[in-house]
Amino acid sequence: MRPTVPRPTATHPAVTRAAVLRDFNAPLELTEVPLPRELPPGSAIVRITSTTLCGTDAHLWRGVLPFVRTPIILGHEMAGEVVALGALSGRDAFGKPVEIGSRVVWSESVCGHCQGCTVLREPVLCDHRGYGFGQRADRWPFAIGGLSEYAYLPPGADRIVLDPEMPDTWAAAAGCAVKTVVRAFANAGGVEPGSTVAVQGSGPLGLVATAMARAAGAGRVITLGGPPNRLALAAKYGADATIDVTDVTDPDERVAQVEELTGARGADLVLDFAGAPTANREGVLMCGKRGTHVVVGLAGPQAAPVPMDVVMGREITVVGSLNGDVGDLARALRFLSAFAGRFEWDALFSPPVGLAGAEQAIRDMASMAAVKAVVDPGLD
Structure with a gap:
């Protein structure tokens, strides 16, 4: 038949x-x-x-x-x-x-x-x-x-x-912002428990990444961005320290502050969700030895050169990550549901x-x- x-x-x-x-x-x-x-x-x-x-x-x-x-x-x-x-x-x-x-x-x-x-x-x-x-x-x-x-x-x-209990706003945001963060962490190989994670950007992606780093067991989370109300939300989502880029405008000073916050060791994982012209240069310099820098943001045509001698000398891994597919979308929905009681997702909207x-x-x-x-x- x-x-x-x-x-x-x-x-x-x-x-x-x-x-x-x-x-x-x-x-x-x-x-x-x-x-x-x-x-x-x-x-x-x-x-x-x-x-x-x-x-x-x-x-x-x-x-x-x-x-x-x-x-x-x-x-x-x-x-x-x-x-x-x-x-x-x-x-x-x-x-x-x-x-x-x-x-x-x-x-x-x-x-x-x-x-x-x-x-x-x-x-x-x-x-x-x-x-x-x-x-x-x-x-x-x-x-x-x-x-x-x-x-x-x-x-x-x-x-x-x-699922009936999934709010429309959460589901919609999972369709790009959250799944992009999910894929970036996956491409980085995840978060080693107790490690230091630096998140560049405090927009929706950076805020979700802050929460995800905390939920994944990071020992220390540093979020760089602005304005202050977003950094306050980053603190609620698990950032141990925040750096306001509208206040600390010198990229080298931001790198120095991350170095100080990490005891001169640098971050184990740095994720760029900012897309600023100096973000990738800063991200590499913020990495410690054998650290990983994940590039998600678009730095644009005026991007500052990345110091490849630092990449080589510290054996840094630089990873590109582009949006996400339906598998990342499914994991994004699961993440939002699993941590609904821990993070106030509605504060994003x-x-x-x-x-x-x-x-x-x-x-x-x-x-x-x-x-x-x-x-x-x-x-x-």
């Missing part, structure tokens, strides 16, 4: 309300954007229930990433409710049923046939990875970004059905606003007035 192929399930709107970026550094336009009429196998339509913003959204809005083309719908950390399914879309990454009404979070789509997907078996290195900000809002399939009432989930975007407030939410991220702004399109 031939197996029955599932048919597309339920109907979905023909258009969606969205906050569209048409020009960089300009107001977002609240407008309607088409949704795909036919759903290919493996795809879905989701009603967005929460989009959490990150610094990348602010960078994209400013136009500092030259490969991005407008018009686009910003937002790449989302959670939502399934409203329509294409054929062969009925299971999540764990094999759980995906049904109309399921609450899901999902990874970026991957092609499944390039070298990264097949030979290396690393979906995060897919040549055709489908980031939302790589999708123009005036071309099919139109709406992949999170600043939209509905979004299209392409085939190859592995989804995970959420601003009160949600609707699409009409999305532009101000992005501006708040750009000015660091918000740690993690939240947009709920259903509030309009």
Whole structure:
């Protein structure tokens, strides 16, 4: 007997309300954007229930990433409710049923046939990875970004059905920020119990990394960043010491302070979540002998040279780490749940606003007035 192929399930709107970026550094336009009429196998339509913003959204809005083309719908950390399914879309990454009404979070789509997907078996290195900000809002399939009432989930975007107790904001943040931190620690080889960890950056990634280092058994955690309210949250998340980069503006002085805090031995693990021009130079200099420096942030074209003689002389390992895949997403959700009683995750998030407030939410991220702004399109 031939197996029955599932048919597309339920109907979905023909258009969606969205906050569209048409020009960089300009107001977002609240407008309607088409949704795909036919759903290919493996795809879905989701009603967005929460989009959490990150610094990348602010960078994209400013136009500092030259490969991005407008018009686009910003937002790449989302959670939502399934409203329509294409054929062969009925299971999540764990094999759980995906049904109309399921609450899901999902990874970026991957092609499944390039070298990264097949030979290396690393979906995060897919040549055709489908980031939302790589999708123009005036071309099919139109709406992949999170600043939209509905979004299209392409085939190859592995989804995970959420546990009932998982808040939408936590799940959305796991979709990029938290899974990026999870992967960075994994690529570093983890945290040796009792070791010293230095975290560069006190944005959402740096704050989550501070908590993760503490939860993993680090003996001492040092967080560098700013402004002071973020460093206060870093202390609540387990930082033994903080360095305010807006106060200590000399990179060499920051290195000297880490050296003093570590008894001149340096840190065993330094993670760059700042992406500042001097971050990688500082990170290497903060490492002790046989230390590891993990590069996650984008230092930009004006990056200070990394002292390779120090890398050689101290036998430092420099590791690159790029975002995360669906496995990292699953581990991110598990981490948030497992330590919900220990760390106040809700302290990361601003009160949600609707699409009409999305532009101000992005501006708040750009000015660091918000740690993690939240947009709920259903509030309009």
